[in-house]
Amino acid sequence: MVIGHLPNIRYLFAFTGSTATALLSARGNFLFLDSRYTIQGGQETVACTVEEALPSADEALARKIIALGLRSVAVEGAYLTLNRFYALRKHLPRRVAIRHRTGIVEGLRAVKTIDEIEEIRRTLRLTTQAFDAIIPAVKPGIRERDVAAELEYQLRKHGARKPSFDTIVASGARSAMPHGLASDKVLQKNEFVVIDFGAYREGYASDVTRTLFLGKPSSEHRKVYRTVLDAVRRAEERTRPALKGRSVDRLAREHIEKAGFGVYFGHGAGHGIGLEVHEAPFIHPRQEERICTDMVFTIEPGIYLPDRGGVRIEDIVRVTPSGCEVLTSYTKELIVL
Numbered sequence: 001m002v003i004g005h006l007p008n009i010r011y012l013f014a015f016t017g018s019t020a021t022a023l024l025s026a027r028g029n030f031l032f033l034d035s036r037y038t039i040q041g042g043q044e045t046v047a048c049t050v051e052e053a054l055p056s057a058d059e060a061l062a063r064k065i066i067a068l069g070l071r072s073v074a075v076e077g078a079y080l081t082l083n084r085f086y087a088l089r090k091h092l093p094r095r096v097a098i099r100h101r102t103g104i105v106e107g108l109r110a111v112k113t114i115d116e117i118e119e120i121r122r123t124l125r126l127t128t129q130a131f132d133a134i135i136p137a138v139k140p141g142i143r144e145r146d147v148a149a150e151l152e153y154q155l156r157k158h159g160a161r162k163p164s165f166d167t168i169v170a171s172g173a174r175s176a177m178p179h180g181l182a183s184d185k186v187l188q189k190n191e192f193v194v195i196d197f198g199a200y201r202e203g204y205a206s207d208v209t210r211t212l213f214l215g216k217p218s219s220e221h222r223k224v225y226r227t228v229l230d231a232v233r234r235a236e237e238r239t240r241p242a243l244k245g246r247s248v249d250r251l252a253r254e255h256i257e258k259a260g261f262g263v264y265f266g267h268g269a270g271h272g273i274g275l276e277v278h279e280a281p282f283i284h285p286r287q288e289e290r291i292c293t294d295m296v297f298t299i300e301p302g303i304y305l306p307d308r309g310g311v312r313i314e315d316i317v318r319v320t321p322s323g324c325e326v327l328t329s330y331t332k333e334l335i336v337l
Contacts, residue, residue: 004079062091077102130154148182160199168196209314245287
C-alpha cells in the first residue's frame with residue numbers, strides 16, 4: 001500500500017516533515033524523502049527504511065514496487081490525485097495493478113492509545129489557559145480580529161506550536177455564521193460572541209468553542225444558550241460504546257428540535273480529533289459507523305439565527321467502556337461580560 005497523507009505517515013512512522021511518500025509491504029516498509037528531510041528522517045522515524053526520493057518520489061516508488069515484484073498496490077485516496085495516478089502508471093509496467101483505497105489508516109487512528117489521549121489532555125490544558133488569559137480583553141469596542149490575534153498569541157505563550165485552524169471570532173449577527181472567521185467588526189454590547197479555537201502542541205490538536213455574551217442577555221438569548229447547553233450535556237451523558245455516529249448526533253439534535261430550533265442547526269454534532277483537527281469518527285446524521293472505547297471526538301451542537309446571532313458550545317470527549325469522559329475542563333455556563 002502507498003501512503004501519502006502526512007498525518008498517516010506520522011502515525012505509522014513518527015516522521016514530522018512536510019512531504020513524504022511511504023510504501024508498506026510484506027517485505028518491508030519504505031519511506032521516500034527528498035534531500036531536505038533525509039537526515040531528519042533517519043533521526044526520528046521508526047519501523048521503516050528511509051530512502052532518498054530520486055529523481056522524484058513517484059519514480060523512486062515505482063522502482064521499489066518493481067524491485068519487490070509486487071503485482072498490485074493499493075493507494076490511499078488522499079494521495080491518489082489524477083496527476084499521481086498518471087505518474088505512477090507511467091513508471092509502472094502494466095502488469096502492476098493500481099487500486100484505490102480509503103480510510104484504512106484513518107480507521108486505526110480513530111481509536112486512541114493512552115499516550116495519545118494524554119497528549120490531547122495536555123493540549124487542551126494550554127488551550128483553556130490561553131482562553132482564560134484573553135477573557136479580560138473581550139469587551140465592546142475591540143475588533144474580532146484583535147481578539148483572535150490575542151488568543152493565538154496566548155496559545156503560543158502557553159506552549160502551542162501553532163493554532164490547529166484559523167481562529168473563529170464571530171459576534172452579533174455574524175455569530176450565526178458557523179465558520180465566521182474573525183473580521184474587522186467591532187464587538188458591541190448586548191450580543192453573543194462565538195469563539196472557536198484550538199492548538200497543536202506535539203502533533204495532537206485541540207478544538208474548543210465557547211459563546212460569551214456582552215452586556216445583559218434577554219430571555220431569548222438565555223433560552224437559545226440554555227437549549228444548546230442542554231443538548232451538549234444530553235449527548236455527553238448518554239454517549240456509550242456501540243452507538244452509531246448518527247445516534248450520538250441524534251442525542252443533541254433531538255433536544256434542539258424539540259425546543260423549536262431544529263431548522264437552525266445544520267452541521268454535524270461532532271468530529272474526531274487527533275493528529276488532525278477533523279478526522280474519524282464523524283458525528284453526523286448519516287454516519288452508520290459505531291463508536292467504541294477510546295475514540296475521541298467533539299460534541300458541538302449549535303443554533304444559528306440569521307440576522308440575530310448564534311450559539312455553539314464544543315467539548316472534546318473520550319468514549320469509555322461505560323460511557324463518556326469530558327476532556328474539556330472549561331465551564332460551559334454562559335459567561336456574561
